[in-house]
Amino acid sequence: MNEILIAVIPVVIIGVLCAAVLVIASKVMAVKEDERFPAVRDCLPGANCGACGFAGCDGYAKALCENPDTPANLCIPGADSVAKQLGEVLGVEVGEVVEQVAVVHCSGDCQHTKDKVVYSGIETCAAAKMLYGGKGSCTYGCLGLGDCAAACPQNAIFVKDGVAQVYTCDCIGCGICVKTCPNHLISLVPDTKKVIVACSNRDKGAVTRKVCSAGCIGCKKCERVCPDGAIKVVDNVAVIDYEKCSGCGTCAENCTTKCIKVEDLSVKRQ
Numbered sequence: 001m002n003e004i005l006i007a008v009i010p011v012v013i014i015g016v017l018c019a020a021v022l023v024i025a026s027k028v029m030a031v032k033e034d035e036r037f038p039a040v041r042d043c044l045p046g047a048n049c050g051a052c053g054f055a056g057c058d059g060y061a062k063a064l065c066e067n068p069d070t071p072a073n074l075c076i077p078g079a080d081s082v083a084k085q086l087g088e089v090l091g092v093e094v095g096e097v098v099e100q101v102a103v104v105h106c107s108g109d110c111q112h113t114k115d116k117v118v119y120s121g122i123e124t125c126a127a128a129k130m131l132y133g134g135k136g137s138c139t140y141g142c143l144g145l146g147d148c149a150a151a152c153p154q155n156a157i158f159v160k161d162g163v164a165q166v167y168t169c170d171c172i173g174c175g176i177c178v179k180t181c182p183n184h185l186i187s188l189v190p191d192t193k194k195v196i197v198a199c200s201n202r203d204k205g206a207v208t209r210k211v212c213s214a215g216c217i218g219c220k221k222c223e224r225v226c227p228d229g230a231i232k233v234v235d236n237v238a239v240i241d242y243e244k245c246s247g248c249g250t251c252a253e254n255c256t257t258k259c260i261k262v263e264d265l266s267v268k269r270q
Helices: 002-028 039-043 056-064 079-090 127-129 148-150 176-178 205-211 221-225 250-254
Strands: 100-104 157-160 163-166 186-190 196-197 229-232 237-240 261-262
Touching: 039 056, 039 079, 056 196, 100 163, 127 148, 148 157, 148 176, 176 186, 196 237, 221 229, 250 261
Parallel strands: none
Antiparallel strands: 100 186, 157 163, 196 261, 229 237
16 A cells, blocks of 8 residues: 555645646736727628738737738728728727729630540549549649539529629638639729620630630730720730729720620629
8 A cells, every 4th residue: 555655645746736836827827808809800890801901800809909000991791891890999980991802704605615625534623634634625724623613601603604793792702712713704893884894805805715715815905995994815815903993894896706795893792
């Protein structure tokens, strides 16, 4: 019995001492948290999409508490309601949130382009991309296997006739689909804008014509007719400068292949 006590007592003493050291260390080395952090974090939607430019909602909340210059209207998914809550918690004035929606820059559905191969493999865009750039004739086009739809937290994306489409009324502008698309076909556009270029093919016009009848051929007609100078052909595909675009639709009316479209991107959020 004495032999057991002799073995157990030192272990107990060491355990008590270690516990005491840990308690003291936790008090001395504790990092003080801004008292406002929990309240600020509770205002954010928890999408952790990074659309605000920070590493998730925790990163944004921390920046808001630590840096008074951090704007409180950067949460696109939360829109104006979240910005208002943040302003009340932080005691600052908040500007209007520029709400955005996802736009797919491709018109290459089954009516305008054809498959070059029969794809039989893992049913993801990422996998198909690694096999000769995908099954479609246009290697810049939508791969059509729905990686963006699977990643969307709002179920705001679906695939129709081989091309991803966006329910703008459900899109919260988190940008997860933008990061997911292996062909980089999706971008975020302010929901107040109306004109989009539904093509991403950077080949010369003659090559584009062979693979997709709805592709941008880089003719620059849109450049010439735009009254705002808001559209330019860059790397053989039209690109819109939304800072200049007035949404008049002149470019869409004159587009040779009708890859420039006028759509209502406005959304209504509670």
